[in-house]
Amino acid sequence: SVQTDEPNLFGTTIVEVPKELPKVSMLNSCLKKLKFHLASSDMVVKERTTTTAITEGTWGFEHTKACFRDDIIPFVKSLKELFTSFDQRLIDEVTEVQNIFTQMELAVEQHCEEKTKVQIKIENVLQENDRLLTRALSVEIVNIVVHENMKSVCLNVTACACCVINESELKTDFLNNECYDTLLQKYHTLEKHCITLEVNNQLNTEIFQRDTWSSQESVLTFAELFEINNLKAQAQAKDTMILKLKEKLNSLNGDVKDRYVK
Incomplete structure (x- = not known):
C-alpha cells in the first residue's frame, strides 16, 4: 500500500490505499x-x-x-x-x-x-x-477631495494677491481725482473678496478637519500623515497671507481717506 502525495493541510489522518488488488x-x-x-x-x-x-x-x-x-x-x-x-x-x-x-x-x-x-x-x-481594495479606494477619494479643496484655496489667494494694487501705483492714481471713484470701488470689491476668501478658507478648514476625524477609524500610513501635515502647513500659510492682505487693505484705506480729506 502507498500513501497519497497530497499534503495534510488540516491535520486529518490520511487513509492508506493499496496499490493493487490481491491476486487469486x-x-x-x-x-x-x-x-x-x-x-x-x-x-x-x-x-x-x-x-x-x-x-x-x-x-x-x-x-x-x-x-x-x-x-x-x-x-x-x-x-x-x-x-x-x-x-x-x-x-x-x-x-x-x-x-x-x-x-x-x-x-x-x-x-x-x-x-x-x-x-x-x-x-x-x-x-x-475586496474589502481592503474598497477601503483603499475610499481613502484615496478623501485625499483627492482634500487636495482639490486646498488647491482651490491656493488659487483664490493667488487671485486676491494679483488684485492688490501696488502702493506706489495707488499713490500715483491719487494724483488724478477722476481715478478716485474707481479706486474706491476696487477697494470695496477687494475687501468683499477677502472676506469671502476668509469665509471659504474657514469652511474648507472645517471640512478638512471633519474628513480627518472621520478617517481616523482606519490606520493612516506615514505618507498620509506627512501629506496631512503639509496641507495644514499650506492652510496656515494662506491664513497668514490673508492677514497680511487685510493689513495692507487697512493701510490703503487710511491713505485713501487722507487723500480724500486733502
Whole structure:
C-alpha cells in the first residue's frame, strides 16, 4: 500500500490505499488440489472396477471394507477439508477486497472534504482582498477631495494677491481725482473678496478637519500623515497671507481717506 502525495493541510489522518488488488493465487492452488484428488479418485475407481479385478474375486466384503477405509473415506475427508479451505480462503479474499474498497471510499471522501476547505479559504481571502481594495479606494477619494479643496484655496489667494494694487501705483492714481471713484470701488470689491476668501478658507478648514476625524477609524500610513501635515502647513500659510492682505487693505484705506480729506 502507498500513501497519497497530497499534503495534510488540516491535520486529518490520511487513509492508506493499496496499490493493487490481491491476486487469486490461493484459489488457484485450491482448485489444482481439487483436480488432483478428483483425478486420483478416478484412477482408483477404474482400477477397482476392471474385469481382471472382478474375475480374480477381489470384490469380497473385506476388500470392499479395505477399499472404503483406505481410499474412499480418506478421499472424502480430504475433499471436505479442501472445500472448507477453499470457502474460507474465498471469504477471506472477498473480505480483503471489500476492506480495500472501503479504504478507497474513505480516501475519496477525505480528499473531497479537504478540497472544500481549501475552496472556502480561497473565497475568504478573495473577500478580504475586496474589502481592503474598497477601503483603499475610499481613502484615496478623501485625499483627492482634500487636495482639490486646498488647491482651490491656493488659487483664490493667488487671485486676491494679483488684485492688490501696488502702493506706489495707488499713490500715483491719487494724483488724478477722476481715478478716485474707481479706486474706491476696487477697494470695496477687494475687501468683499477677502472676506469671502476668509469665509471659504474657514469652511474648507472645517471640512478638512471633519474628513480627518472621520478617517481616523482606519490606520493612516506615514505618507498620509506627512501629506496631512503639509496641507495644514499650506492652510496656515494662506491664513497668514490673508492677514497680511487685510493689513495692507487697512493701510490703503487710511491713505485713501487722507487723500480724500486733502
